Amino acid sequence: MVPNKTYFKNKKLNNPNDGEFSHVPGSKYKGEWKNNKKWGFGTQTYRRGDVYEGEWENDRRSGKGTYYVLKNKKLSKEYAGDWLNDKKDGLGVFIDGSGNKYEGMWVDGLKHGEGKLVMKNGETYEGEWNEGVKQGLGTLTLENGDQYVGSFAGGKKEGPGRFFYYSTNKVYEGEWVDGAPKCGEFKSMPPRGGGTSETFLLPSLSLSDAQSVLSSAVAEVRQDRASRSGGGDGAFNEKDLEQIKLAFxxxxxxxxxxxxxDLQGLIESLGLNVGREDLDALLERIGAEADDDLTYAEFVDIVVVISGGV
Structure with missing residues (x-):
């Protein structure tokens, strides 16, 4: 430890709360102190030349602060925002060494919550994060303008989602597994002035009940996902699914x-009991209206919730 004349002078004068003190050779702190610890506002210059300027508590970066990195003899802002116990925690903006920029929430040093990532190549992701990876609902816009809007898990497209191919004016809507489309519909996008999209039919394929086949496929994909993720009660066996489909x-x-x-009667036909108020709350949660129709896949999801699967 390198002695610091200013610090010891302040200490003799009963004023150790402001001054400079070098903890290790090459590092320096200048700012406020409390109980002989960095506490309040101060600037820490690290041995390699990086600098933190902001709030401290109990010798740790806590509160609002900015971290600069030294590169090519020049300081560049890397992170500005909230800190807790020496880690990014709260709302902050981070720019990595490649020029990619993230603005959003942090927990324990990791992206967590709502946030937006803008890559140097123009690709963006805006949505939910969990422990540093894309998780939940989000929008991914590629460099060429094509866009995915839907669910993510483990950093990949997983669950229901839409992919808009703006170059061909088409949209794929369906289930995604491990980043790839699993089953769904390929449609033309609605015109800019409004209107409805039209299904883009493949000439070599014809189904008499396409919607029913698609809903069944989606339900199977979701149940398989629940099984793989350890969903427990959230995943039904083959016999359960057969009974649910017959009732539907x-x-x-x-x-x-x-x-x-007709949903209440359908649920009761499966031997499940759910009160009207609870069912109404569930329908409100998923945004369903009284005159809406339910697909088989959507009904399976509702049964999972009612039976305690999620």
Whole structure:
């Protein structure tokens, strides 16, 4: 440890709360002190030349602060925002050595919560993060303008999502597994002035009940995902799915859908008990209206929730 004349002079004068003190050779702190610890506002210059300027508590970076890195004899801002116990924690902006910029929430030094990442090549992701990886709902916009809007898990596309191919004016809507499309529909995008999209049909394929087949495939994908992730009660066995599908078909209309108004009776036919208030709360949570139709895949998700799977 290198002695510091200013620090010891202040200490003799009963004023150790402001001054400079070098903890290790080449490092220096200038700022406020409390109980002989960095506490308040101060600037720390590290041995390799990096600098932190901001708030401290109990000898650790805590509060608002900015961290600069020394590169080519020039200081560049790397992170500005909230800190807790020497780690990024709260709202902050981070720019890495490649020029990629993240602005959003942090927990324990990792991206966590809502945030936006802008890559140097123009690609962006805006949405939810969990322990440093994309997790939850988000929007990924590629360098060429194509865009994915949907669910992520473990940093990859996983679950329901839409991929917009703006160069061809088409959109894929369906389930994604491990970053790749698993089953869904390929449609033309609605015109800019509004209107509805039209299904883009492949001439070599024709199904008499396409919606029912698609819903069944989506339900199987979701159940397989629940099994792989250790979903426990959230995943049904083959016999359970067969019973659920038979009940659904008995209530479905010609389009292979079930009206929301028939949902209570359908649930009760499976031997499940759910109060009207609880069911209404669930429907409000998923944004369903009284005159909406439910697909088989959506019904399976509802049964998972009601049976305590999530």
């Amino acid at each position: 078909n008995s209530f479905s209309n010609n389009e292979g859908m079930v009206k929301i108004m």
